[in-house]
Every structure is written in C-alpha cells, then in structure tokens.
Amino acid sequence: MTEDKKKFHTLLFDLDGTLTDPKLGITRCVQYALQKFGIEEPDLDQLVPFIGPPLLESFHEFYGIDGQQALEAAAAYRERFDRIGLFENQIYPGIKEMLSHLKSVGKRLAVASSKPTVYVEKILQYFDISEYFDVIVGSELNHTRTKKEEVLEEVLRQLCQDPKNVHDGIVMTGDRKFDILGARSFGLVSVGVSFGYAAPGELEEAGADYIVDSVAELEELLLK
Numbered sequence: 001m002t003e004d005k006k007k008f009h010t011l012l013f014d015l016d017g018t019l020t021d022p023k024l025g026i027t028r029c030v031q032y033a034l035q036k037f038g039i040e041e042p043d044l045d046q047l048v049p050f051i052g053p054p055l056l057e058s059f060h061e062f063y064g065i066d067g068q069q070a071l072e073a074a075a076a077y078r079e080r081f082d083r084i085g086l087f088e089n090q091i092y093p094g095i096k097e098m099l100s101h102l103k104s105v106g107k108r109l110a111v112a113s114s115k116p117t118v119y120v121e122k123i124l125q126y127f128d129i130s131e132y133f134d135v136i137v138g139s140e141l142n143h144t145r146t147k148k149e150e151v152l153e154e155v156l157r158q159l160c161q162d163p164k165n166v167h168d169g170i171v172m173t174g175d176r177k178f179d180i181l182g183a184r185s186f187g188l189v190s191v192g193v194s195f196g197y198a199a200p201g202e203l204e205e206a207g208a209d210y211i212v213d214s215v216a217e218l219e220e221l222l223l224k
Helices: 022-036 045-052 054-065 067-083 095-104 117-126 148-160 177-185 200-205 217-221
Strands: 012-013 108-116 135-139 170-174 188-195 211-214
Touching: 012 148, 022 045, 022 054, 022 067, 045 054, 054 067, 067 170, 095 108, 108 117, 108 148, 108 177, 117 135, 135 148, 148 170, 148 177, 170 177, 170 217, 177 188, 177 200, 188 200, 188 217, 211 217
Parallel strands: 012 108, 012 170, 108 135, 170 188, 188 211
Antiparallel strands: none
16 A cells, blocks of 8 residues: 555544543543452553453453343443543543644544443543544444444444445554454554554554554644
C-alpha cells in the first residue's frame, strides 16, 4: 500500500487507549467487580488487559468467570463505571487539536468502540470532542455488537450504506489487535498507536499497515 497513491478521506477511531487514557476508571471498576466474587486484585496494572476487548470475554479469559456470573460481574462493573469510572479518564494531549484540524480540512470522522454507545457518547461530550464525529458507534448494553468487526460493520453501514463495498481511503486507528484485525476484515487501512495498551509486538503481529508513536505522528499520517 503506497501512501502517495491513497487519500485518506474517512477516519475511524477506537476510543479507549486511542483518543483517551481510560486506565484508572476501567481497572478500578474491574477491581470493584472482582471483589463481589471475593477476588482481591490490589495491583491495577494486572487489570490493564481489560482495556480493549469485550467485558464478558475478559472476565472469562482472565478470571474464569462465565455465564450468569460473568453477567453479574459486568453489572457490578457498570454499577461503579456509570457513577465514577466514566470520568476517571484523560484525553491524550493533542487529540482535540488533531480532531479539529482533521475536520477543518474536510475529513469525515467516526468512533468505533466496543464500549457501550451510551458511555462513548458521554465520554466524548465530557471531553468536548463529540462535535467532530459524523458517526459514533459502540456496543449495546445487552452485550451485543461487542466485537470490533460488528462495530465496524455498523459504522460502515452508516457511512457507506454498503459495508461490503468499501472503497479506498477509509482508515481505522486503534491501539489493540482487535482494531487492526477488524480493519483488515473490511479491507480498511489500519493504523496502530503505540501509546495505547497493546502488548509489545501485538500491533505488528496483527498486521497494522502503519504504527505511530505519538499524536503528532498520527495527525501527520492521517492528513495524507
């Protein structure tokens, strides 16, 4: 893929670990949920893998909590997240300015997150950046549309009408393998940001077309 022959006109962004740093809120809410099952995890760094993948899958993969118990864990997580964890979050420096610049030069912007849409919208409003996005799509509160491919399909449906007939120039930017693999499943250009929560080598192994190390570098790439 030669960047000089591609014009990036539609830019999709993951939220957690890409536009904002949600570590404190997510890990504290997971910690709170685990306590309901008698599991004490004092080290929040051990809970960082919960940033990115769907919540039910993470409770199963990392703590063996499935079925009804996983639903109860997710409910406990949201109990704290809705009141407190939502705002234990920081926008990465330079993100707002980047979005404003991209929008001012005519790019179409969208958010594609596995977090429930209602939370995505609240976070974007909290950081005063919701105005930059033409489309905002997340998962549903009933734990459907949680996979990144499902989220992207809905984003592309809203942007392009036909998600199976995607043209060049649409870019997905994210910090985890789920974002890269989701983008590849639709033939989108994929950009990984190394300042998020990917494990070492994760973005490369997933096959990211580009990997950037800063917001400034990301902006420069997306302006092409």
